Amino acid sequence: MAKKESENNIKVEALNEALKIMEKGSLIELSYEDTGLKIQMKKAGITATAPAPQQYIAAPAQPVQKAQAAEPEAQKLPVDDASTGVIKSPMVGTYYTSSSPDTPQFVKVGDTVEPGKTVCIIEAMKIMNEIKAEVKGRVKEILVENAQAVEYNQPLIIVEKS
């Protein structure tokens, strides 16, 4: 009797540990099977499917096309229109906000830009490429971080046209 009780205690302890891991981390489903005991735990609100291939460069404004798990709606890509200009990366590389670690940023939110003004650097194969604005306006949002990897056509900076 006591043996069975202590056995059960061990199982309950193990399950509590598993629950903690589930709550904290990315574990969404857990199956446990033993003689006389079978437990299945699923995290609420998430459809567990095969691991979705994640886009390596996780820019916040990218359309989430490849994730099969339930992402409620695809995130909207910023678009060019009458009032907004989007500066996109013309190449694959690494985004830098300034020309070197100790020089100031090319642009900050709120700064004005005009055609020809350097807004950032994209480094590709050890070559630093200066990216220039093509519209006139005010920097509304910077979508990427310093030293972030970017891909072709990835939106970098949103400009409110003036």
Added chain:
Amino acid sequence: MFKRILIANRGEIALRVIRACKELGVETVAVYSEADENSLHVRYADHAVCIGPPPSKDSYLNIPAIISAAEVTDAEAIHPGYGFLAENAHFAELCGQCNIKFIGPSAASIRAMGDKAQAIATATANKVSTVPGSGRILKDENDAVEIAKKIGLPVMLKATAGGGGRGMRIAHTDLSLRSAFKTASQEAQACFNNPDVYLEKYIEEPRHIEVQLMCDSRHGSYVALGERDCSVQRRHQKLLEESPSPMLSEKTRREMCAMAVRLARAVKYEGAGTIEFIMDRWGRYYFMEMNTRVQVEHTVTEEVTDFDIIKEQIRIASGEKMSIPNKEIKMRGHAIECRINAEDPDNNFCPSPGTITEYNVPGGPGIRVDTHVYKGYRIPPNYDSMVAKLIAHGRDRTEAIARMKRALDEFVIEGIKTTIPLHKKILENDNFIKNNYSTSFIEKMEKERSL
């Protein structure tokens, strides 16, 4: 073994490489143009990087973009697939300079065997038979006639600066050779500003037979994985391939494989490669060229040898020993591949891009389908028209043909035109079944149809 590989390609071959990587426990990085956003290889890979707009020159041929993508994703190696940059020696070199392993032969090998004249010279130096010819520019028509006497008529005159069939003439007699020499030289002068022509034996009704090589030069192992017969071609594009070649005796097979291995060893070739031979109707064969990459039809060899060519490529490149033993490889049964293209066979094979509205893939014993398309997929107009590779394997050629016919009937692709009807006709053709065909087979079949 590599931790992460970037696949510098698209479509079915990109998917093929990703599958091999998954089996080896290697992470994958897909690169894609904007036209391939919804492509299957992008979805299957662990990471994906958009490298440019649809045109190939701005994306899949864009060397800086591809190398940059490998750098930002920390890919240790690049698999180039076939086509695109697979045989670009400059790209292979650049990878090395950027500390990225190019999964394929060295830049030097690509250059040595990619240069046709140099490849032929290497072949001759290694006692590999090449197409008999003048080996130099002809001085005049008398020179032509004398050399033709030595190598035997019929002969073909070719412009040294030529291409696209210009400055080429076939001559079956001395008299026609004399006039052909004049007209070929004149045409060469007009088209290429260079009247020089040389001479080669004209191989009538040739068969195209190639030997698959797997070379682990680091461990001194060079193996021939049998041969493939790729004679069913239309306008020099392969439509159907089979292995083993129904043309070859065991003796000829051994000879050709030994020649291929000798050539690979001579240039210390690394990785997968193919030696192409041209065979005349009397069974005489000659070295044509070497393909320094994995090929579309590698699948056929995989089916008859049970080796995974892509995995072996990756193993060799990572410094591991390949799992193919260094001995004579026996082929098991018979395999046939049909290349299913998005083309209209009733309209001069006009490309047929568009959205696939119905897609049902054949199955059952001995059937393999390598494809990157799916129902709802929109075939972009920017790239080649191959939709799927359908491979049938059987215990013998009869069973392989029967399985392929069954599979072609099962294969449903709607929304686009495909070459499936043409393949059905090929497999029902008496000459094909009786193994009585050469590279002129499709042409003859089309003529018969129009009668």
